Amino acid sequence: MTITWPTGNTGNGCMLLNMQNGKPLFSSIQLGKEGAYHTIIENTDPEFILTKGKRDLISQNGWNIFFDKVPLKPHQSYKINFKKKSASVSTSGTRTIISIDGVEAPDFQGKLEITLYNGQPLFNVAAVISTQIDSTAILYDAGLVSKQQSVKSISWSDVYDKMQISSKLADTTQNVAVKYRTIIGKNPSGSIAVFPAPHQYFYPLDEAFNLKFVWYGNNYRNLLPGFGFGIRQDLYGDNRYVPWFNAPPGTQQRLNFFCLLSTGIPTALLAEVKKYTHNDSYKPLPGYKTMSSHFHNEFTSRVVLAGKPFTDSPSFIKVFKNLGVNIVHLAEFHGTGHPRGPDEQRLLELKTLFNQCERLSSANFLLLP
Template sequence: MYLLKYLISGFLFLLPFLLNAQVAPVLSDFDKKGEASVESTTNGLLVSWPAGNNQLGKLTINTKSGQPLFESFQLEQAGEAVTIAKNIDPMFLLTVGERDLSKESGWNIFFDRTAYKPHETHLVQLEKSHVEVLSDGQRSVIKVSDLTAGNFSGWLEVTLYHGSPLVNIAAVMHTEEDAKAILYDAGLVAQDQVWNEIFWSDTEGYLQSKATNQDINESENLAVKYRTIIGESEQGSMAVFPAPHQFFYPLDNAYNLKYVWSGENYRNKIDGFGIGIRHDLMGDNRHVPWFNAPPKTDQRLNFFVYLSATKDGQVMEDVKKFTRNDQYKPLPGYRTMASHFHTEHMDDILTHKPVPDIPGHVKALRTMGVNIMHLGEYHLAGNPRDPGPRRLPELDLMFAECERLSTADFLMLPGEEPNCHFGGHWMNIFPNPVYWIMSRQDGEPFVEDHPEYGKVYRVGNKEEMLRLLEEEKGLAWTAHARTKGSTGYPDAYKDEAFFHSDRFNGAAWKSLPADLSNPNLGRRVLKLMDDMANWGERKYVIGEADLFKLEPDYEIYGNMNVNYLQLDKLPKFEDGWQPVLDAMESGKFFVTTGEVLLPTFSVNGKGSGEVLQLEKDGKASIKVNAQWTFPLQYAEIVSGDGEQVYRETIDLKDTQAFGTEAFTFELDLTGRSWVRLEIWDAAVNGAFTQPVWIE
């Protein structure tokens, strides 16, 4: 009898689809006992999910061919439903170019001028041949096939996050062809007027708006703050924005390249009025590598939508919470440090350019909550290889400016990317001002007292470079390892004495290259981190920005990461900053994009950088206190035994947006010599710890 009732119920659900020649949805992986529900409608199906604050989100999908896919987005509270938007389509433009794989760096390439090579832009086409709704932790996922664009194909994926009116819309595309690089534009498009007014935040953070008129509103690209465009309808608003970091492929400059658009006939390729996100094909007009798209990888061309019953752009405040207003949250016992900036501020002074009392890069980083800025000055300017007459005054200028601009909760630290003697590119930092020259001629002393600058070093080879680091307690590490000017490094010098030294701290992490198929960022250096640990080296990885000019109106946050150093108090410049180096060389920090925070982490009570004496049974209790904004995706416990790398992946899709939790993971670490932890969220933001060493 139960089976008969089940069959009748299923037949009644499918009957409307059969009568209207619609695509019947597959629900075999949908939890019918969960908080979300699926109902049949005249034109397709209605998916409802708990949207937080006693609201119910409702998305009606039209499965009929030739009709807008999203029949309506609604929010319901206390039985009253408001329609946020109706009869709109997701839109994707996929631009496909060529990747140069002939160079040693391979897919890790940065110096690729993809934008200057032949490329083609395709409108992604949707044929409604298959619809599936499934449950995946605290989210409901709708898959619609098939998508095609040139030689790419795939499916549309709509993710509804329980506990929030947050939606992710993704064109998941792959190709069989090799050596492809891609960009994408995306958004929502309507043939009839849906939005009466468009809102955005200008680059100074002030809300702006314009009324819509589809007869005259040609599409417009906008420079904005918070990467968000908002469409307001009669009954509410919807904000469209990208993943805050994954959306940005690596560039030298964090220019604001007008990453959102609104209006009619976008790029002369889209019929109708739309709002969305975009990439500038030419980037910063330097090296423009775009995104990697290796064959048979599922590239997620995606964007987020946030629904609200509010008007006048108030939903912007909800969107800003996902990046904490593009700021790094203060944590007790920590100070934030950002590294590797080629601002060439000193060159501006040397060339007598107008310099404000507080330069733009200082304003920008202080506003973001950066406490420590570590420079990489004189990279493309100044005279770093000068034997002394120009070099020493330039160092003196850098020290003076760093001291002048260090105040209250901000410390500017002198630093360079010397790229001499060791091989490849590398960064340095000393705990106080150090005058040194990058060469030494026969007969010149290694160190001497200068009448104006005091102790001055002359360094002629790698042995003397290490000696300088040892005598002045400095640190060095590989910049942009295994790519750019460090292609092949640190592998090429991993057996050198300077690399074995505790003065060589490890390497630096950045999201480079970019690949939209990965659930995390910066795999290039995460893999190196594991390799170095398996080499038997106790090395650490700090986050690096590797950016040039910065101004407050640039898109800095999306291109940044930050290090949370365990410091109770920020050192004063005049007292030296040895505590900063102590935290770095002892692994007392974690790296994050900003959205995921890891205030505490331990393995059997030992924190990152510490040594654990493992019991004979090999059992380990890994504890981490995590804070997040976007719903979490997964945690990964990474360990090694000197030869292999082991990964234990923990699904965290049962989490909702904006949470704090003390996680405990039990693991057998028998035979392992190190272990570390990563956590990543649904927008591919994340954080990772430094290793705990096991003996």
């Protein structure tokens, strides 16, 4: 099956799908103009690892529970199997959707969906699956996997916003802490970026750590034979309350990732990925201020009152400003304060908090206690 779609100024994308079982689904993914196509990647499969555990539906708020510890209960990870069956092509607005039946995992079944976006060198790959088992919580890892090394090098932006490149691709897999949630494979004719939905992919946690959300290399988790690169979740999160995602009986779960194509270099491609999230910042709206709330930084108790040294502008202030946030409402004493006294200790905590909020606020940035 050959699918072409318009990709804007870049011309057209071309996807050659092999429907024979045992052969890579993506025979070739290409980008080009006026019939001159460049192969970005070839002979690769979209692969998924499903991890399923047990949701606590009894002790608290049913499916709305946050205070669950799913990874501390029995759970199991599986490679999702894909036996290609019937295929269909449909449209939804400006999107073209290729659906292929035959996706299966223990207690789950469904289909593979490839969504092409008219006017963009962008597509989404999703294992759309459902279960009839109650009280199920899930996570998934995903990516592009080939029997042989499918790209010449791997690139990413590190957490300090510096591009990194690896051309000596190890025999084992590497989990990498990145900025912008993106990993890029490069070949002589171009590059392909793999990244998740920026909010949908991340389950709620108390702590906002960078948990190495991308991977590359061989034999990922001993479940995906061959070379690949893609996105991942940490099963244990911040080791506090780790609820994963709900998978109620009969609901369709979209285990998905995006791919963006380019005939250029990874740095330029990452710049295109960043456009989808305004460079990971909030775009200013005239007449409005951008506010975010409920942050347990505990800067007052763990740094200031603990007598530790601190700078004129702590790192968390820089993070909020770089995100384009104008007003931050703190929740400092979530677990470290003394709301019941003694009074002299509680009043000192509050006075210190208010003083720090005043000190760290400026003309276009307000820190609320």
